[in-house]
Amino acid sequence: MGELDGRVAIVTGAGQGLGQAIADRLAAAGAHVAVFEVDTAAGEAGAAALAQRHGVPTSVHHVDVSSSEQVDAGVAAVLERHGTIDILVNNAGVSHVGPHTQDVTDEEWQHSIGVMQSGVFFCMRAVAPTLLAKRSGSVVNVSSIRGFSPNPGRMSYCAPKAAVLMMTQVAAGEWAESGVRVNAVSPGFQRTPMWERDVARGAIDNDFYENLVPMKRLGRPEEVGDLVVFLVSDRASYITGANVVIDGAATSVPAG
Secondary structure: OOOOOOOOEEEEOOOOHHHHHHHHHHHHOOOOEEEEOOOHHHHHHHHHHHHHHHOOEEEEEEEEOOHHHHHHHHHHHHHHOOOOOOEEOOOOOOOOOOOOOHHOOHHHHHHHHHHHHHHHHHHHHHHHHHHHHHHHEEEEEOOOHOOOOOOOOHHHHHHHHHHHHHHHHHHHHHHHOOEEEEEEEEEEEEOOOHHHHHHHOOOOOHHHHHOOOOOOOOOOOHHHHHHHHHHHHHHHHOOOEEEHHHHHOOOOOOOO
């Protein structure tokens, strides 16, 4: 028996990378997983793998989280398919690395804010009626060390990730009395497909960052997945409004 048996979890951006790893660890703990993906093919492949590997019910919903209408429709579909919602993991993200503030385009800015800030808000708002009526449930918002540790060339990434931390605290304070918990996780440098793409196009120096991290390696997505499982489980029943950093001590030492 898994500690999340029968609980229904929505994971945004779960078709690949970090979201896929989070969904996998939730499914391994027994959760039924609803995949929100703008890339329907990736979402279907990911959900099928979860069902085959862990034997849990899954569903796929084509959702662009920057659209409140699509988010609301996706949540309604999850309720129809699974009957309830217990867990929301706001993971969907995009990466624009390189342009300094004066060179960030309107399109880059709006895309980043739409997915990583508005999308988190839209999803929390959409699931709130179900969680608050049940007086139980857990939300985990995926922020980043770049939400509190700035980096040149990442204006359109750092800003929404910082907003996620504040939205997490606001919602946690509002919903605590109703038994709904809201926490954030802030991963450091993770070896994900998004990271590999940035390395391939020369936007990131992989060796530099591996040497920068005191643990001398990048994080593994499944490690973030295990942290999320803990935060949404009953073992974390008194933890809300927290931001848990998982970065191999990258932000615990002064920059060189």
